[in-house]
Structure formats: C-alpha cells, structure tokens
Amino acid sequence: MTSKKQLLFAYGLAIHLLLIGIICYAAFPAKAPDEPIRIMYQTNAGKVLFDHHTHTAASGYGATCFDCHHHPSDDDSALIACGECHQAPAEDGSKPERCLDCHDESDIEDTEIVSRADAFHQQCTECHEQFGKGPQSGSENCSKCHVL
Amino acid sequence: MNSKKTLIVSHAPFWHDGSGIPERSYHTIIAALPAAIVGIAFYGTPALGVISLAISSAILWELLLNRAMRQPPTIGNGNAALVGLLLAMVLPASTPWWIVLIGTFLAIVIGMQIFGGIGANPFNPVALAFAILMVSYKNHLDFDAGLVNFTLSFPSSTDPLAALKAFGPSAVEGLNYMDLFLGKQVGALGSTCGLALVLGGLYLILRGFIRWEISVSFLAGVFVTAALFNMADPARFAPPAFHLLTGFTMIGAFFLATETSSSPVNFVPMLIYGALGGVMTVLIRNIGAYVDGVIFAILLINLINPLVDKIRPKAIGKVA
Numbered sequence: 001m002t003s004k005k006q007l008l009f010a011y012g013l014a015i016h017l018l019l020i021g022i023i024c025y026a027a028f029p030a031k032a033p034d035e036p037i038r039i040m041y042q043t044n045a046g047k048v049l050f051d052h053h054t055h056t057a058a059s060g061y062g063a064t065c066f067d068c069h070h071h072p073s074d075d076d077s078a079l080i081a082c083g084e085c086h087q088a089p090a091e092d093g094s095k096p097e098r099c100l101d102c103h104d105e106s107d108i109e110d111t112e113i114v115s116r117a118d119a120f121h122q123q124c125t126e127c128h129e130q131f132g133k134g135p136q137s138g139s140e141n142c143s144k145c146h147v148l
Numbered sequence: 149m150n151s152k153k154t155l156i157v158s159h160a161p162f163w164h165d166g167s168g169i170p171e172r173s174y175h176t177i178i179a180a181l182p183a184a185i186v187g188i189a190f191y192g193t194p195a196l197g198v199i200s201l202a203i204s205s206a207i208l209w210e211l212l213l214n215r216a217m218r219q220p221p222t223i224g225n226g227n228a229a230l231v232g233l234l235l236a237m238v239l240p241a242s243t244p245w246w247i248v249l250i251g252t253f254l255a256i257v258i259g260m261q262i263f264g265g266i267g268a269n270p271f272n273p274v275a276l277a278f279a280i281l282m283v284s285y286k287n288h289l290d291f292d293a294g295l296v297n298f299t300l301s302f303p304s305s306t307d308p309l310a311a312l313k314a315f316g317p318s319a320v321e322g323l324n325y326m327d328l329f330l331g332k333q334v335g336a337l338g339s340t341c342g343l344a345l346v347l348g349g350l351y352l353i354l355r356g357f358i359r360w361e362i363s364v365s366f367l368a369g370v371f372v373t374a375a376l377f378n379m380a381d382p383a384r385f386a387p388p389a390f391h392l393l394t395g396f397t398m399i400g401a402f403f404l405a406t407e408t409s410s411s412p413v414n415f416v417p418m419l420i421y422g423a424l425g426g427v428m429t430v431l432i433r434n435i436g437a438y439v440d441g442v443i444f445a446i447l448l449i450n451l452i453n454p455l456v457d458k459i460r461p462k463a464i465g466k467v468a
Contacts, residue, residue, distance in 0.1 A: 006170050006224035010207055013229055018204035024197025025245050031297070038296040038305060042287070049292050051305055147314040 035079075043117070046148035050124075061131075068123060072102070086116040169266065172357050172408075173226030177233055179348035179357075180403060184237055186344050187337035191241035191298060195337040198243050199236040206232025206252040213261045227266045231255050234274045234403055237338025238396060238443075239281075242294040247285055251277050270453075272407045275446045282443065291334050300334065303327055307334045309395045310439045317386045328393035339399035342392075349402030358406035361418035366401040367392060369426020377434050385434050396442035397429065404442070410450040417456040425449040 036052040054060035055068075069078040071085065084098045099108055114122070121137070124145070128134035135144035188195045210228040214221045223229075235255050239248070258280075259273025260266065282289050291307040304311070304323060311319045327333070331341025339345070352358040374388035391397060396404070405411060405425050412421050425445045432441025 010223040014204045014207035017200040021197050021201030024193050028193045037299055040293040040296050
C-alpha cells in the first residue's frame with residue numbers, strides 16, 4: 001500500500017522527467033558531425049568500424065586529410081564522402097552527379113571510377129602495408145576489418 | 149492487496165527486512181544513481197535524455213495499465229521508476245526515443261504487469277525488455293554502431309567485449325584494468341563504471357535490500373569460469389578480471405540478478421542461482437554467438453529460480 005504522498009511524488013517524477021527527456025531529445029537531436037568520428041559500414045561481408053577520428057588525430061595515427069581524400073588533390077573541396085564519387089557504375093554509363101559540379105560530362109567520359117568498396121580495399125590496405133600496421137591485404141586479414 | 153477479501157496471501161518472495169516496497173525501490177534507485185551519473189558525465193545530454201525518458205515513460209505505462217485494468221495506481225511504490233532507470237542504464241546513450249518507449253513498455257507491461265505486477269514477475273523485467281530489444285533492433289543496441297557520432301575520451305573507442313569477440317584477447321590486452329573499473333570504456337550509459345556499481349551494491353547489501361550471496365556467487369561464477377577458459381587457452385580467451393570489469397557483469401551482479409521476485413531466497417539456492425548466472429555469462433561470451441552474455445544468463449537463471457527454490461529446509465513437524 002502506498003500513501004498519497006508517495007503517489008504524488010511519482011506523478012511529479014514522471015511529469016518532470018518527461019519534460020527533461022523531451023527537451024534533451026529535442027534540443028540535441030542525434031546528428032552526424034560534419035567531420036565523421038567513427039563510421040560503421042554494414043556490408044554483406046560483416047560490419048566494418050572505421051575510426052576516422054583516430055586515423056586523423058595527432059594522438060592517433062596522424063594521417064593528413066589528403067592522405068585519403070584525394071580528388072582534387074590538396075583542396076578542401078575534396079573533403080567529402082568517398083561514396084559521392086565512388087559509386088557502382090550506373091547502367092547507362094553516366095558518371096556520378098558529383099563530377100558534373102566541376103567537370104563537363106565530355107571531359108571525364110573515359111575515366112574509370114572504382115566502387116566505394118574497391119576504393120576502400122585498395123586505399124586502406126595500401127596505407128596499412130606502407131606503415132606495416134593495421135589490417136593489410138590478403139584473405140587472412142579480412143576479419144581484422146570485417147566483423148560478422 | 150487491493151481486494152476487499154482478507155486473509156489472502158500474495159505471491160512470493162517473502163523476504164522481510166522491515167521496510168516497505170517504496171522504501172526498497174527508492175533506496176535501490178539511490179544506489180544505482182552514481183553509475184547513471186557517471187554515464188551522464190561521459191555522454192552528456194543524450195544520456196540524461198535516455199534516463200529521464202525511461203523513468204517517466206515507465207511510470208506512465210504502469211499508470212496507463214492501472215487505469216486500463218481499473219486498479220488503484222501502483223506507481224507510488226517506485227518500482228516502475230526503478231525499472232525505468234535500470235533499463236536506461238543498460239542502453240547506449242545514443243538510443244532513439246522510440247526505442248526507449250518500446251523498451252519501458254516491454255519491461256513494465258510484458259515484463260511485469262501481465263504476470264500480475266510487482267512480486268509476480270518470473271523474469272527480471274529489465275533483462276527481458278533488453279533481450280527483446282537486442283534481437284529486434286540489433287544495430288541500435290550495438291554499442292559500437294550506436295555511439296559512432298560520440299567523441300569519447302576513452303583509451304579505446306570500441307566496445308571491449310565486441311573487440312574481444314571479433315579480434316581475440318590480443319586486441320584488448322592494452323586496456324588498463326583501472327580504466328575499465330572507472331568506466332572508461334565504450335558500453336551502456338550506466339553499466340560501465342564498476343566502481344559506482346560496486347559502491348551502490350555494497351550499500352544495498354548493507355541495508356539488506358539485496359542478498360550478498362547472489363552478487364558474490366555471480367561474480368565468482370564469472371571469475372572461475374573465465375579463469376578456466378583462460379588457463380586452457382590464453383590466446384583465445386581473455387583473463388577473468390577482464391570479464392569482471394566489462395559489459396554488464398557488475399550491473400548484472402548487483403542490480404539485475406538480485407531482483408527479488410525472480411531470484412531465490414534460501415542460502416544454497418541463492419549460491420546455485422548466482423553461480424550459474426556467472427558461468428552462463430562467460431560461456432555465452434566465450435563460445436556463444438552474443439557479445440555479452442549477462443542478459444541471457446539472467447533470463448536463464450530466472451527460469452531455473454522456481455526449481456532451485458525447491459531446495460529448502462524441511463518445515464518443522466511436517467510429516468513426509
């Protein structure tokens with residue numbers, strides 16, 4: 001049996017915390033920061049966690065932005081998601097929209113652009129091999145990135 | 149208790165420590181708060197949002213159900229608030245609001261009220277709700293995937309148990325046990341700080357709100373099983389202290405396994421119940437499919453609770 005006082009306390013608790021909860025969720029909506037911290041890829045070969053922050057931080061692996069973001073070289077306009085440009089080829093052979101921001105369709109007609117997964121596999125493992133650290137190429141290393 | 153009939157005995161458990169249910173609920177909430185506050189310190193406003201929404205929605209679900217079943221409101225006893233708080237503490241700080249609402253619904257309505265409310269639930273409502281959420285919304289409850297947008301100042305920015313499962317003990321051997329004990333690890337918002345949870349647990353034990361037998365035997369079960377695995381193959385299985393300090397071990401030992409109506413009351417049954425929970429936890433972690441085994445281990449020992457509770461002293465004067 002609970003007393004009237006306890007009941008009122010519970011009502012008060014519910015109402016105040018509901019307000020706080022709503023304010024917290026409304027005022028700080030979960031949104032991705034401009035520069036990613038970590039990225040989780042869900043692939044059909046298992047999920048891959050890429051720690052963007054640790055790769056770039058001086059206290060981490062200290063890579064510069066343009067070690068990875070490469071096109072156009074050494075320009076801040078390259079700091080966009082790789083997937084904007086590296087897409088599986090469209091059926092009609094047209095290039096990703098993004099290219100047309102900077103190029104004419106005719107200039108880039110015969111450029112081959114690899115899919116995002118291929119771009120990752122190539123760039124990530126190349127750099128790891130260069131450093132002799134981190135997951136490298138070879139079938140015994142797939143599970144160092146991919147978690148089923 | 150609400151009926152006019154007298155001389156009706158309510159359900160087990162009948163452990164009596166001289167206090168009422170409201171007192172027990174609010175003391176348990178006080179004991180759990182430090183760990184939750186550590187979570188708010190680490191994860192900020194989103195953690196506060198999850199905690200507040202969970203507590204308030206748990207109370208409101210119970211109130212709604214009281215209304216629907218034409219009972220006088222039971223929310224005054226503080227149990228709904230406690231269930232809400234504990235559920236929030238096992239969720240990641242990134243949990244979206246609708247998962248919190250579903251979670252408290254599962255805990256309060258499916259976990260407790262359907263079985264007749266407080267004292268009648270066969271399973272720990274928090275563990276039950278979390279288990280259902282975990283199998284239904286895997287990516288939201290995956291600490292690594294959920295927390296990708298959080299800047300964390302921890303030594304490692306991946307869930308230690310997930311790293312152990314995927315990459316083996318060598319991936320986590322750099323972690324410092326003191327850091328883990330202080331909660332500096334990726335995980336749920338209120339269950340990573342072992343220090344705060346142990347203090348809360350000790351408080352509850354000293355005040356007689358939970359039984360030390362369950363907590364201690366649970367931790368011992370984890371330790372001994374993990375030690376055996378580790379001795380058998382240190383390259384595949386992490387050392388026992390790592391298992392004690394990661395995942396839901398501490399919150400499980402002090403706040404989940406000890407929930408009164410789903411745990412036994414006699415000495416030997418309590419030891420069996422706790423130890424089995426610890427053993428199952430490590431079995432699931434080391435050779436099972438899930439990253440953490442505590443939740444399923446607790447549901448399992450809840451299941452055997454009525455069975456082990458049969459081990460009890462014979463009533464005096466009872467003839468065969």
